[in-house]
Amino acid sequence: MRYSGLRVIKEALTGHKGWKPAWRDVAPQAQYDYIVIGGGGHGLATAYYLARNHGAKKVAVLEKGWIGGGNVGRNTTIVRSNYLLDGNEPFYEHSLKLWEGLEQDINYNAMISQRGILNLVHSDAQRDAFTRRGNAMILNGADADLLSTETIQKRYPFLNVHNARFPIKGGLAQHRGGTVRHDAVAWGYARAADQLGVDIIQNCEVTGFRIEGGKCLGVETNLGYIGGGKIASCVAGSSGRLMAKANMRLPIESHVLQAFVSEGLKPVLPGVITFGAGHFYCSQSDKGGLVFGGDLDGYNSYAQRGNLPVVEDVCEGAMAIFPMLGRVRLLRMWGGIMDMSMDGSPIIDRTHIKSLYFNGGWCYGGFKATPASGWCYAHLLATDTPHEFAKAYRFDRFEKGWMIDEKGVGNNPQLH
Amino acid sequence: MIINHPILGPRDSAEFTYMGDAALLDRPDWQAKDALAQFINYGYLRDNPAGPHQELWYHEQGDRSFLVVTRDTTTHEISSVKLANDVARSRGRST
Numbered sequence: 001m002r003y004s005g006l007r008v009i010k011e012a013l014t015g016h017k018g019w020k021p022a023w024r025d026v027a028p029q030a031q032y033d034y035i036v037i038g039g040g041g042h043g044l045a046t047a048y049y050l051a052r053n054h055g056a057k058k059v060a061v062l063e064k065g066w067i068g069g070g071n072v073g074r075n076t077t078i079v080r081s082n083y084l085l086d087g088n089e090p091f092y093e094h095s096l097k098l099w100e101g102l103e104q105d106i107n108y109n110a111m112i113s114q115r116g117i118l119n120l121v122h123s124d125a126q127r128d129a130f131t132r133r134g135n136a137m138i139l140n141g142a143d144a145d146l147l148s149t150e151t152i153q154k155r156y157p158f159l160n161v162h163n164a165r166f167p168i169k170g171g172l173a174q175h176r177g178g179t180v181r182h183d184a185v186a187w188g189y190a191r192a193a194d195q196l197g198v199d200i201i202q203n204c205e206v207t208g209f210r211i212e213g214g215k216c217l218g219v220e221t222n223l224g225y226i227g228g229g230k231i232a233s234c235v236a237g238s239s240g241r242l243m244a245k246a247n248m249r250l251p252i253e254s255h256v257l258q259a260f261v262s263e264g265l266k267p268v269l270p271g272v273i274t275f276g277a278g279h280f281y282c283s284q285s286d287k288g289g290l291v292f293g294g295d296l297d298g299y300n301s302y303a304q305r306g307n308l309p310v311v312e313d314v315c316e317g318a319m320a321i322f323p324m325l326g327r328v329r330l331l332r333m334w335g336g337i338m339d340m341s342m343d344g345s346p347i348i349d350r351t352h353i354k355s356l357y358f359n360g361g362w363c364y365g366g367f368k369a370t371p372a373s374g375w376c377y378a379h380l381l382a383t384d385t386p387h388e389f390a391k392a393y394r395f396d397r398f399e400k401g402w403m404i405d406e407k408g409v410g411n412n413p414q415l416h
Numbered sequence: 417m418i419i420n421h422p423i424l425g426p427r428d429s430a431e432f433t434y435m436g437d438a439a440l441l442d443r444p445d446w447q448a449k450d451a452l453a454q455f456i457n458y459g460y461l462r463d464n465p466a467g468p469h470q471e472l473w474y475h476e477q478g479d480r481s482f483l484v485v486t487r488d489t490t491t492h493e494i495s496s497v498k499l500a501n502d503v504a505r506s507r508g509r510s511t
Binding site: 398 | 466469
C-alpha cells in the first residue's frame with residue numbers, strides 16, 4: 001500500500017478500516033542469501049538497499065527486541081555532514097543527500113527538517129579550526145557557512161554572546177543539517193524493505209555463529225538455526241557482545257551516552273545549536289521539548305542509564321549559552337550504549353572469517369549515518385568490495401596507522 | 417558512583433579519571449619476536465565484556481594513585497578496588 005494524502009482522506013471517510021500493518025510478521029526460513037543481524041536503523045537500511053540497489057531476494061533482518069526499540073529510538077535525531085577528514089566527509093555528505101531524498105524514496109514521512117545546525121565558536125583558535133573544517137566540507141560538496149557574532153546575535157537573540165568565560169565569537173553553520181523523526185526512520189525503512197521482500201524477524205536473538213573451516217554458515221538463534229550465504233553484523237552498541245560469540249576482539253569499547261528532553265515549550269530554538277567550549281548540543285522537537293545531550297559518562301557500560309555528574313555538566317553547558325532555560329524542567333533522560341571505537345570513526349568491513357561481515361563502531365554519530373551506512377554496507381555485502389565512500393572504514397587501519405581521528409585524541413575511546 | 421579507595425576510603429568517582437581496561441597494566445615486551453602484533457592487541461583491541469570488568473581509575477583529584485576497580489558494566493556495581501601498584505606487584509613486577 002502506498003501512503004499519500006489522498007489515501008489519508010479516503011481512509012478518513014471510510015473509518016480507517018483499510019490500513020494494513022506496515023510490515024509482515026514472519027517466521028524465519030531455513031536459509032537466506034543475506035542475514036542482517038540487528039534491526040536498528042542501519043540494519044534495516046542495509047536490508048532495504050540490498051534489495052533496492054542490488055536486487056537481493058532472500059534477505060532476513062534479525063532483531064532481538066522490537067523494531068525501533070534500540071539506539072535508533074534513543075538518539076537525539078540530528079543529521080549533518082560537518083566533518084573534516086577525507087575518510088569521513090564524503091561518506092557523511094552522501095548520507096545527508098540520501099536523507100534529503102529519503103521520504104520520497106521509501107514513501108514514508110520521516111519528518112526530515114533541514115532547520116540547520118550551528119556550531120558555536122568561542123576563541124580565535126577555534127575559529128581557525130572551524131574555518132578549516134568548513135573549507136573541507138565545501139571541497140567535498142557539502143555546504144558550510146561561517147557566521148559572524150553579529151549575524152548570530154541577529155538570528156539567535158537568546159544566545160548569551162557575552163558570557164564572561166566563553167564569549168561567542170562566531171559559528172560554523174550547515175544550513176542543510178537538521179533533525180529527523182528517528183522512530184519513523186526505523187519504521188519507514190522496515191516497511192520499505194518488507195515491500196521488497198525482506199523478512200523482518202523480531203524477538204529473534206542471535207546466540208551464536210556456526211563457523212566451519214573459517215567460514216560462517218549461519219547463526220544460532222532462540223528460534224533455531226538459520227543458514228545464510230552472507231552474515232552481516234549490524235548491532236552497534238552491542239558489537240563487542242555479539243562478535244565475542246565469533247571469538248573476535250574489536251577495537252571498540254561500549255560506553256553510555258545520556259540524552260535529555262525538557263518539558264514542552266513554545267518554539268524557541270530555530271535549529272540545532274552546539275556549544276563549542278563544553279560539550280552540549282540542543283534542538284527542539286516538533287512537540288516542543290528541547291532535545292539535548294553532551295558527553296559520555298566516560299567508563300565502559302552496557303547499562304542503558306547514566307549517572308548524575310554528567311547530567312549536571314550537560315545542564316551547566318545549557319545555562320552557559322541559553323540562560324533563558326534556567327527555569328525549564330527536565331522531563332526525561334535516558335542512556336544509550338555506544339560502540340566507541342579507537343579513533344572515533346566507524347568500521348564497515350569484512351572480518352577474517354569468510355562470509356561474516358561487520359558494521360559498527362559508530363561512536364555517538366550513528367544516527368546521521370543511517371542511510372549511507374546501509375547503502376555502503378549493502379554494497380560491500382553484494383559486491384565484496386568496499387563502497388568508495390566507506391573504503392577508509394577498514395579493520396586494519398589501526399595496525400596500518402590509517403586512523404580517522406577527527407578529534408586527534410588517539411586510542412582513548414571515552415574521549416572521542 | 418562511589419569508589420572505595422583502599423587508602424582514602426569512599427570517594428566520589430568524579431574525582432577520578434577513567435583510564436580503560438586494566439589489561440593496560442600488562443605492557444608487552446618490546447623486544448619480543450611478535451612485539452608488533454602484541455602492541456596492536458595491547459593498544460587497540462579490547463575484551464569489552466558485558467559483566468564484571470577490571471579497569472583503571474586514576475585518582476587525579478586526590479592522591480594520584482591508580483586503582484584497579486572491578487565493576488559490573490551492566491549494573492555499575494563495584495565489587496573490588498585495589499591499588500594498581502599492588503596488582504602489578506602480585507604479578508611479579510617491581511612496581
